[in-house]
């Protein structure tokens with residue numbers, strides 16, 4: 001199974017991706033996590049990405065496309081993967097399509113988590129507080145000022161993907177404001193329906 005989780009920052013993509021990893025045994029490919037790891041390791045990519053990430057802006061398409069292209073060739077991706085936070089621009093969406101076509105594989109579905117903007121800042125602040133309480137590092141971009149920029153980037157560059165995937169008939173929208181378990185159940189329902197459609201089409 002290959003799916004994309006789409007939605008603004010704080011929509012719960014990471015939380016839901018982890019649940020899908022547990023249930024389906026396929027990896028979560030979070031470009032945010034990969035970029036943070038590169039920053040932490042002080043690699044060339046990390047050095048180039050750090051300031052952009054701290055400002056809440058998007059890292060260049062060339063950098064993230066290269067990271068994902070390399071990652072999907074790892075053996076643990078053979079049975080599928082969950083793209084979390086990628087693609088985030090139309091250029092990236094075209095890139096993922098070519099990447100998959102070159103490998104003779106296809107996307108199963110794109111799940112959009114529909115959320116209310118006003119609730120998102122509260123979620124981000126809570127995420128930062130929880131990380132702090134657990135003694136974990138707090139993300140530099142999880143604060144209200146940077147969050148506003150991340151949200152602006154989302155609407156300018158990522159939200160157009162909703163129309164892109166809707167036109168391709170691969171978009172499934174799920175109510176991201178429901179409780180975590182309810183969202184998981186809705187996503188699972190979407191995945192079973194998609195699997196049935198695929199079988200029926202064969």
Ligand code: AMP
Pocket residue numbers: 009031032033035052053054056057058059060061064084085086087088092141150
């Ligand atoms: P995330 O953990 O998904 O919220 O990503 C954190 C930050 O990493 C974003 O605000 C961007 O600066 C960068 N980033 C993550 N994924 C992408 C992507 N697909 N394209 C561009 N920048 C990204």
